[in-house]
Amino acid sequence: MPSYGRGVTSQNAVGDLSPTERSTIRRGRARAVADRAVLHAILDAGLVCHLAVVVDGAPRVLPTGYGRDGDTLYLHGSTGARSLREAGQVCVAVTLLDGIVYARSAFDHSMNYRSAVVHGDAVAVTEPDAKLHALRVLTEHLAPGSWDYSRRPTPKELAATSVIALDLAEASVKLRDGGPGDEEADVAANAVWAGVLPITTSFGTPVPAADLRGEWDVPGHVSRR
Amino acid sequence: MPSYGRGVTSQNAVGDLSPTERSTIRRGRARAVADRAVLHAILDAGLVCHLAVVVDGAPRVLPTGYGRDGDTLYLHGSTGARSLREAGQVCVAVTLLDGIVYARSAFDHSMNYRSAVVHGDAVAVTEPDAKLHALRVLTEHLAPGSWDYSRRPTPKELAATSVIALDLAEASVKLRDGGPGDEEADVAANAVWAGVLPITTSFGTPVPAADLRGEWDVPGHVSRR
Structure with a gap:
């Protein structure tokens, strides 16, 4: 069985998911992970993002689907309804x-997690070819293989679709891994079990x-997922 | 094997997690689920919330831990750092x-999901007994059984902890379940497999x-989870 040591974590930008804040301060090993590959990997591994906008001065956050193409994040623009298209400035977390x-x-209880946060101005994707591309990216993120397998959007469906694009220029990654960061006195006392529940x-x-009519085999792009 | 029918969904407030927006409009069966028990159940089942605040007019969203006690949501106040304590008005999604x-x-690809969104003014929890209670709620949400099992916070730890409370008065629930909502022509064509991947x-x-030193059995509150 693998076990985690207190000092063996590789990338550890602690804080947001801890039940208390001191761990961030005390450990002092928080650091943003600048690696773009890590950012991409987190975005690619998630299925839902949380999109925040400001509406009449108040924050609003909603879950929505997304997809990544290079350093562009496409989001389902219907989320946040009118507010989103008016807001422009958004913040997205995965x-x-x-x-x-x-x-x-x-x-010192905490969570191990990987998190990406992106700030920027959302741009409506309106040109039909660009929109079709964005919809492909969104669909393939949600359901890889579905774009080629299922019926493609009609011009009417395309027109009824609202998509926004967000550049990944201003993005940060935080993550925590490894075991608990207990006080030395608590470790020395050895009175309490400690570890990680994956x-x-x-x-x-x-x-x-x-x-569905008749007999169907589940297609491979679904069954192998 | 269970199967979902197009019309058998019980509660279905579609939209936010669909790759396209038309499903919301076309289906016309979107509705907020007012049931408080459903709200509580979603909050109790989640582990992380996404907390949105407005900082200098811009949206900011971060993942953080939380816990519920009745109609009060406690959040880990270190998230969003200074911004949170200044902002007051927050929006939280699980x-x-x-x-x-x-x-x-x-x-018509989509996701099945359960989502709760809470709006309100975050109130800092500062009184020591109230803060201890909040920390208990947060800890027990993250790790049920840990409050009684592990070492309790010292006064110093308590003072170093920042917690906010949010009333659940202004909260909404959305969820989607059931099978795909395809066009009749697509269903009739029967040319493509459709269904749900749980x-x-x-x-x-x-x-x-x-x-950890010596031999340890994993305590029941962890191993039985």
Whole structure:
């Protein structure tokens, strides 16, 4: 069984997901991970982002689908309705949970996670070819293989679709991994179990639609996922 | 194997997680689920929320831990740093993904999900007893059983902790379940497989901290999770 040590974490920008804030300050090993590949990997591994906009001076956040093409993030523009298209300035977060960190002290409990946050001005994608491309990216992110397998959008469907694009220029990554960061006195006391409970997200058995007629094999791009 | 029918969904407020927006409009069955028990259940099932604030007129969203006590949501106040405590007005979203909806058309692909969004003014929890209570709620949400098992916060740790409270008065729930909502012509063509790929989140095998000394059994509140 693998075990984590206190000092063996490779990239560790702690804080946001800790139940308390001190761990950020005390550990002092928080650092933004500038690596673009890490940013891309987090965005590619997530399925849903949380999109924040300002409406009449107040914050609004909503979950929505997205997809990445290079350093462009496409978002489903219907989210936030009118507000989004008026707002322009957005903030988008994608968060992946990797584990619950059980520490000796309640105070040092935390989570292992990978998180990307992107700031920027959302741009409406209106040109039909660009929109079709964006929809392909969105669909392939949600359901890889579906763009070629399923029926493509009609011009009417395309016109009814609202997509925004966001540049990944202003993006940051935070992550925490490894074991608990307990106080030395708590470690020395050795009175409490400590460790990490991993969290995994997985796909189950495909459930066919009730209105499918005849016998169907689940297509490979779904069954192999 | 269970199967979903197009018309059998019970509660279906579609839209935010669809790759396209038309499904919301066309289906016309979007509705907010007012049931408080559903709101509570979603909040209790999630582990991380996304907290949005406005900083200098711009939106900012960050993942953070939370916990619920009745109709009060406690959040880890260090998130958003100074901005949060200045902002007051916040918006918090908790989203649970339940499945990928594969439709006959790319356009009707969607996600099954449960989502709660809360608006309100965040209030700093400063009184020591109230803060201790909030920290208990936060800890027990993240790691049920840990409050009684692990070392409780010292006065110093408590003082170093920043917690905010948010009333659940202004909260809404959206969810989508069931199978794809394809066009009748696409269903009639019967040319494409359609259905739902369920998504599940689960806990793995606990990984003990490297600095645990001696032989340890994983405590029940961790191993049974």
